[in-house]
Amino acid sequence: MIQDLIKAQLSYAIQQLFGLILKPEDVVIEKTASNFEGDFTYVVFPLLKISRKNPEQTAQAIGDFLLQHFPELGTFQVVKGFLNLSIKPQFWLQFLQQQVSNQNFGMAEPNSKEAVLVEYSSPNTNKPLHLGHIRNNLLGYAVAAILKANGNKVYTCNLVNDRGIHICKSMYAWLQFGNNETPESSGLKGDHLVGKYYVIFDKQYKQEIKDLIASGLTEEDAAKQAPSILAAQDLLVKWEAGDEPTIAVWKMMNAWVYKGFEHTYQKLGVQFDQFYYESNTYLLGKEIVQEGLAKEVFFKKENGSVWIDLSAEGLDQKLVLRADGTSVYITQDLGTAELKYNDFNCNRSIYVVGNEQEYHFKVLQQIASKLEKPYAAGIYHLSYGMVELPHGKMKSREGTVVDADELIDEMEHTAKETTQALGKMEGESEDTLNQLYHTIGMGALKYYLLKVDPRKKMLFNPEESIDFQGNTGPFIQYTHARIKSILRLVGNQSADFQIKNVILSKVEKELLAKLYQYPLIIAEAGNDMSPGLLCNYIYELAKIYSLFYHDHPIMKEENLDQKAFRVSACMLTAHVIKSGFLLLGIQVPEKM
């Protein structure tokens, strides 16, 4: 990396000129602001006390020294205390020549780093996926892909929350009002069918509460005594007891849901190495509770419930097992964590879960740590912000959700309309077109959701819908398609060029410098687990390329070296866009 070279040179210069020993890795340089000439900037203000010169003189002295000793340095400019260094054009051109045919440009050596397990998606089986789940899925997929690009061995898993009171609610409502309705009989997608009964349950439950309050009960008592909730709880008890008819209904309804999810996952383009089901892991969780009791990490209250006291850690006392011996959320997660470690033996285990569960994961990590589990330190909660609608949070039971399947369909539909209105794809086959609509629609959706910092909550306004212009997935896909169009015209013509015959314009140099950054961005996105960084980068790249495209004709260029150089720049840009988008799970079309 040229940055390392510059740091080393600066370190040497500072030592020679001012006698200060500054390790190269401690030298801070940054990218020169775009309104100044130069590639990298060193700020000399901190040196003034030692240099005993004014800022300009200090910067000038270092610049002069570097010019003598640093062959890659072309020129430098001093603006106040800022030393702006311009790297020689040959350097950028050489970089292009070296990387243009490197299919792995930006990627670290596969499996050169530790193994990581990424859990994401983790749906409940009582309702279909919504926009919030989409954010989770895209984030999980992208983070896994980015870590892989960073050389980690990456496994992905999906912990399905397939048991518990919520699924019993859907079951109860279906048993009451379902008349044996099935996905086949109704034509409803399985997860939507089950979700329908979840909503029916909630309606009835709310009505019962209302009636009970009217008959004199407090709200709290009413919520506990409503017949339907009692019935649902009864189903849960039967389920845990292994009651056969209950299990049969549960299996059937879950199977419907899984089939529905599979369809949605396929549309989203996500996949998993391993599925975990809480119906399998909660028993192991109970065993760990026993282990914790034996180690006196947990304690039992008179009624038999089991707790851990984390007040010394700034948390509360937390329940880990109910008085009736049934497990709670954390019980299951303890079991799953153990199982994951046994299966994959990863020291790092990432949980892509909403920020509403931060407390839960602090507790989980504390417990694992007190039980002296080897995986305790590696538990990492990738806590992302909620997707909110203009009127606030999405609530499944209240029907204020943006349904995943509907949204995906809408995106494809909009892509179709836009494409047809532009009329550039006439004469293409039906298959090609449908594929394209999917690529563009999902490109728009995925980019929209991934470009914002995962840790921040984000707003989604269905009325204004997702754009296809400006800082969007389709703009970047379009940039790629335009490049491919040129490359088709150029044919297999050689992209070899003589560096000495090429003149680099400002835009061309910026394009190369931007391409040069790609490996660094992948590393940053990996460290921060933030696909947004990659989105921003690819957008900036596409923007610079568009400017280059606008200003520099290729087919008409008569200087063959200059032309071949531009073709090379096109090739590498197309490659970086495609490769970067792949890490985000976004496809890129050859034509659009």
Place this chain on the structure above:
RNA sequence: GGUCUCUUAGCUCAGCUGGAUAGAGCAACGGUUUUCUAAACCGUAGGUCGAAGGUUCGAGUCCUUCAGGGACUACCA
């Protein structure tokens, strides 16, 4: 009440470990197509970075206080 978190242009968001005149997109207004795809490019307008202190040569960025959002604090998941 306690813990955490957020507040940057009309709207949605960038702003890397503190550095130069705080940037994009959308929306608004104006311009660019006999020339490789106009889903593009260029320009105009739009800001006391929630408020006040503090640290520093230097603060959108770090610290404190305050205001206003949000999340969590369940024998729900």
